[in-house]
Amino acid sequence: MNGLTRKQEICITAARLFKSKGYAAVTMRDLAAEMGIKAASLYNHISSKEEILNEVILAIAKSFTKGIRNIRSSEDKITEKLQAVIAQHVNLTADYPFEMASLNNDWMHLGEGKKEYLNLRDEYELHFREIIKQGKSEGVLKNIDEEVILFSTLVTLRNLYIWIPKKGVVDRDKIINSLNQTLLQGIEI
Amino acid sequence: MNGLTRKQEICITAARLFKSKGYAAVTMRDLAAEMGIKAASLYNHISSKEEILNEVILAIAKSFTKGIRNIRSSEDKITEKLQAVIAQHVNLTADYPFEMASLNNDWMHLGEGKKEYLNLRDEYELHFREIIKQGKSEGVLKNIDEEVILFSTLVTLRNLYIWIPKKGVVDRDKIINSLNQTLLQGIEI
DNA sequence: GTCTATATGTGGATAGAC
């Protein structure tokens, strides 16, 4: 009725619970209760609890990596690329705040999918690092240790999910602008 | 033999496990195995799993709040206060990286102690926010939304535990300097 | 301070009826 499969509904509900208690502390009975059904009924739509985590985390991890791959290979200037990275984080976080929490906090409970997740994360950081390096070599960014820039920027962006849901949906642009200032003006020449 | 009580040893070992899997996924058997004893033996030193979490989280939460209370009430200039806040985070994180992970990720599993933890956290953020406000009113900090400054700074500092253990013990000062640059130059006039 | 044995509860997951 809402265009979602039952499996998708389960994953969305699960992500919300995972955010509040963490994957390990959420039981199939909790999840079922939240869906208004019994735990056994869940297994008509998913094969295991772990499969749900896989669905929740890998979908958004792929979006991030695909996005930054495009940003890096674009013809934009460095500053524009960095702004695009920030905007992607704000937008994906505003759309999927619960999934972002699992991505950050529950990835270690992935089974089958952990390797793929780690590959996606490594590729993401690789592109980000290369954008920063390019910025330094072009003289657009200050000569601060790449890893420090990468860490402090990425940590802020990855944790937006803690903070964005508190704000209204409307002020995405305001958040993007503020982050552009706070994050970029500390590192730009 | 090492100056630690058995209870302290248990809490230290527990914190290390909590960091890698999260509180909920660590069993008393895991913890006991890591200590080289049986699970039942743990209960001669602690009364419950939850008590361990309380010990781990509240000790470090108190240190942070006490520290920033002193920094705020000192006669230092704003820039020095902000640098002192950064230095406190780097030092406490370097000393207690595992406890920092629990502080960030496992506080929702506190029982008895949750209220106290939330009070400490609120007080911490209050002092931090007031330092930022004072900086803005004195014209030392840019006129960026306080909450954005607070969020992006605090999130970086709170997640140092992910990053600091990778570095050697030696370069605390280098990290403090880099963070001073990255975090402060984006917000200072 | 640690052990073995065990009580008691709850977790993920399956079988089969409707």
Add this chain to the structure above:
DNA sequence: GTCTATCCACATATAGAC
């Protein structure tokens, strides 16, 4: 697609011996 009933593994925690 959901239910009831149930299996079985594993969780926290206690009792009492050494």
